[in-house]
Amino acid sequence: MPTHTSAPSCSVSLFDERVLADPYPTYTALRSTGPAVHLEQHGVWAVPGYAEVHAVLKDPVTFSSDGGVALTEQANSGILADSMMARDGEEHARLRQVLARRLSPRAVSKRREELSSRAHRLVADHTRTGFFESVALARQMVCETSGSLVGLTEPENSVLLAGTFDVFGPDNDRFRQALPEAAAMRAALERALSRETVAPDSLAAAAYTAVDRDKLTEPEAVALTCDYATASVDTTVLGLVETIARLAQDPVQWTRLRKDPDRAEAAFHEALRLDAPIQGRGRIVTRTTALGGVRIEAGEQLWLLYGSTGRDERKWGARADTYDLVRPFADRHLALGEGSHQCPGVSLALMQARCLLRALAHRCAHLAPAGDLVRALHNTVRGYTSVPVAVELSPHAGNATSPSAARRPR
Numbered sequence: 001m002p003t004h005t006s007a008p009s010c011s012v013s014l015f016d017e018r019v020l021a022d023p024y025p026t027y028t029a030l031r032s033t034g035p036a037v038h039l040e041q042h043g044v045w046a047v048p049g050y051a052e053v054h055a056v057l058k059d060p061v062t063f064s065s066d067g068g069v070a071l072t073e074q075a076n077s078g079i080l081a082d083s084m085m086a087r088d089g090e091e092h093a094r095l096r097q098v099l100a101r102r103l104s105p106r107a108v109s110k111r112r113e114e115l116s117s118r119a120h121r122l123v124a125d126h127t128r129t130g131f132f133e134s135v136a137l138a139r140q141m142v143c144e145t146s147g148s149l150v151g152l153t154e155p156e157n158s159v160l161l162a163g164t165f166d167v168f169g170p171d172n173d174r175f176r177q178a179l180p181e182a183a184a185m186r187a188a189l190e191r192a193l194s195r196e197t198v199a200p201d202s203l204a205a206a207a208y209t210a211v212d213r214d215k216l217t218e219p220e221a222v223a224l225t226c227d228y229a230t231a232s233v234d235t236t237v238l239g240l241v242e243t244i245a246r247l248a249q250d251p252v253q254w255t256r257l258r259k260d261p262d263r264a265e266a267a268f269h270e271a272l273r274l275d276a277p278i279q280g281r282g283r284i285v286t287r288t289t290a291l292g293g294v295r296i297e298a299g300e301q302l303w304l305l306y307g308s309t310g311r312d313e314r315k316w317g318a319r320a321d322t323y324d325l326v327r328p329f330a331d332r333h334l335a336l337g338e339g340s341h342q343c344p345g346v347s348l349a350l351m352q353a354r355c356l357l358r359a360l361a362h363r364c365a366h367l368a369p370a371g372d373l374v375r376a377l378h379n380t381v382r383g384y385t386s387v388p389v390a391v392e393l394s395p396h397a398g399n400a401t402s403p404s405a406a407r408r409p410r
C-alpha cells in the first residue's frame with residue numbers, strides 16, 4: 001500500500017445543495033484523491049472507499065462512535081449523548097443485547113405472515129386507481145410495522161421526519177432547523193412510550209422488563225426504545241421508495257422481479273448500495289493510526305461515506321453504477337453498516353422490502369413514473385419526497401388500468 005507523503009485534502013463542501021443533489025461525482029473525485037481525504041471546510045477526514053470504511057467499522061477500539069457520530073459537538077454532547085449509537089465497548093454491548101435479539105432473523109421470520117398481509121392490503125389500496133405515490137405507500141407500511149414493533153399504540157406517532165437526521169451534519173441551516181424538530185420528536189416519543197401506555201410484547205415493554213431486572217435504568221430504557229423508533233422508520237421508507245423508483249424506471253429489472261419474486265431482497269439491496277439512505281456517519285480516532293497509508297492523529301474525526309462505498313469500482317467493478325438484480329453478492333454493501341454497530345434492524349427492513357415488493361410484483365404488470373421524481377436535500381440522508389408511479393394491474397388483480405390512462409389524483 002502506498003504511503004502518502006503529504007496528506008490528501010480537498011476544499012469541497014459536502015453539504016452544499018449542488019453536492020447533496022448529486023454527490024456521486026464528488027465521491028468519485030474523493031476516491032481518486034486518497035483513502036482518507038482531509039475536508040478543509042469541515043475539519044474532518046472523509047473516508048470514501050469500500051475497503052477503508054469496512055476496516056474502520058471492524059475496529060471500534062481505534063475508531064470510536066463515542067462522541068463522534070455527528071459532525072458537531074452540540075449534537076454529540078446533546079441530542080445524541082444518551083444514544084446507543086454513540087456508545088462503544090461493554091457499555092454498547094450491554095445496551096445492544098437488550099433488544100437486538102428481538103430483531104434476529106428467526107424472530108422476524110415469525111412476523112412474515114403479518115407483514116405479507118399488510119403489504120398485500122396496502123398495495124391493493126394504493127394501486128386501486130392505477131396510480132400511487134410510493135412515499136405514501138412505503139410510509140404507511142413502515143409506520144404500521146415500526147409502530148407495533150416498538151410499542152406505539154397510535155402508529156402515526158412513529159411518523160418521523162427525514163430532516164431530523166440533519167442533526168448529524170455540520171452547523172448549517174438544515175442542522176439549526178432540525179435541532180428543535182429532533183428535540184420535539186424525542187419528547188413526543190417519550191410521552192407515547194411511557195410505561196403505562198406501551199403495548200405488551202413490544203420493544204418498549206421489553207426495555208421496561210429489563211429495568212425491572214436491573215439490566216437497564218429507566219432513562220436508558222426510554223433512550224434505547226427511542227433509538228429503535230427513530231432509526232427504523234425513515235431509513236426503511238427511503239430505501240423502499242428508492243427501490244420502487246429504480247424498478248419503475250427500469251422495465252428490464254421490473255420484469256426480472258416479476259418472473260422471479262425471490263429477487264425482491266436483491267432489488268432492495270441494490271437500491272441501498274446505489275443510494276444509501278444514510279450517506280455518512282462519523283467516528284473519532286482514539287489513537288494515531290494509518291488509514292490506507294494516510295496518517296491520522298488521535299482525536300481527529302472521520303466521516304465515513306457509506307454512499308460512496310456502494311459506487312466504489314474497486315469493489316463493484318466497472319458496472320458499479322448499474323442497478324442489477326442478478327449482481328453477485330449484492331448484499332455485501334455497507335449501507336446497513338458493519339461490525340459492532342451494524343444495523344440491528346436488517347432482517348426487519350429486508351422482510352418489509354420482500355413483502356412489499358412481492359405484493360407489487362403480484363398485483364402490477366407494469367410500473368412507470370407518472371411525473372417528476374422529487375429528491376429531498378438533507379445533510380446525511382438521501383431519498384425522495386415524491387415518486388409518483390402509474391401501474392398497469394395484472395389481469396388476476398382485477399380492475400386493470402393502463403399506465404397511460406392513469407391519472408394522478410388531485
Ligand code: HEM
Nearest residue numbers: 084085231232235236239277335336337341343344345349
Ligand atoms: C433500509 C433500512 C435501514 C438502513 C439503511 C439502516 C442503516 C443503518 C446504519 C448504516 C447503521 C449503522 C450506523 C453507524 O455505523 O454508526 C444503523 C444502525 C442502527 N439501526 Fe438501522 N437501518 C435501517 C433500518 C433499521 C430498522 C428497521 C431498525 C429497527 C427496527 C434499525 C435500528 C437501528 C439501530 C438501533 C441502530 C444503532 C445500532 C448500534 O449502534 O449498535 N434500523 N442502521
